[in-house]
Amino acid sequence: MSNPAHTGPRHVAIIMDGNGRWATQRGRPRLFGHHAGARRVREIVETCPDIGVEYLTIFAFSTENWKRTQVEVAGLMSLFRRYITKEARALSAFGVRVRFIGDRVRLDPKLVSLMDELELLTSENTKVHLTIALNYGGRDEVARATKRLAEDVAAGRLDPDDVDEETLPKYLDTYVLPDPDLVIRTSGEARISNFLLWQSAYAEYEFIDTLWPDFARAEFTALCANYGGRERRFGGVKA
Structure with missing residues (x-):
């Protein structure tokens, strides 16, 4: 349960951008930066419980990255x-529950098997809910969800008159997760790149210049603290 006093x-949710540029600045191949970025993930995950973050969703590979x-x-895969x-055992030992979102059809079966095993291994954990978006795109997710919804309508399992804005989220990859409160993008880019389009309708955004391999605990903590000072009205006005 969340602490009601927690602000x-x-x-x-984090768009982990800048790995390639980080490596280029150091005269190294882009994959060197991706490896550095992967090592950064653990620090951010382990920071979450200390600052009250229960759910962390990271954008690892988009449908456009092909x-x-x-x-x-090939190097990323x-x-x-x-x-x-x-990381499987370490994540499980720390109490992390891992989920993957995205279309798995195009992924290598060996990778999908590892994903399934990690989800099963960590399925009872509750300390941090880590969701990894892999071969994920917001438009693709909505299209797949709409297709499943249409199939239920066609099969008579769902009345078209009952379809509203509360219906579609039940068909999204993130149906068991709360919507993100804060979306962070590293590397100085100011766009959302097809990430969690439906879910982030009322999220707060932070676009920062730091490249992902340099994004450390202190900056993450500061951004989450800054969020606590924002007034969120969700389309209404303050009384």
């Missing part, structure tokens, strides 16, 4: 397999 974000070079994509294998 920080309960759910933070457009990158074959070498980079290898990194994901290595990350899951290496």
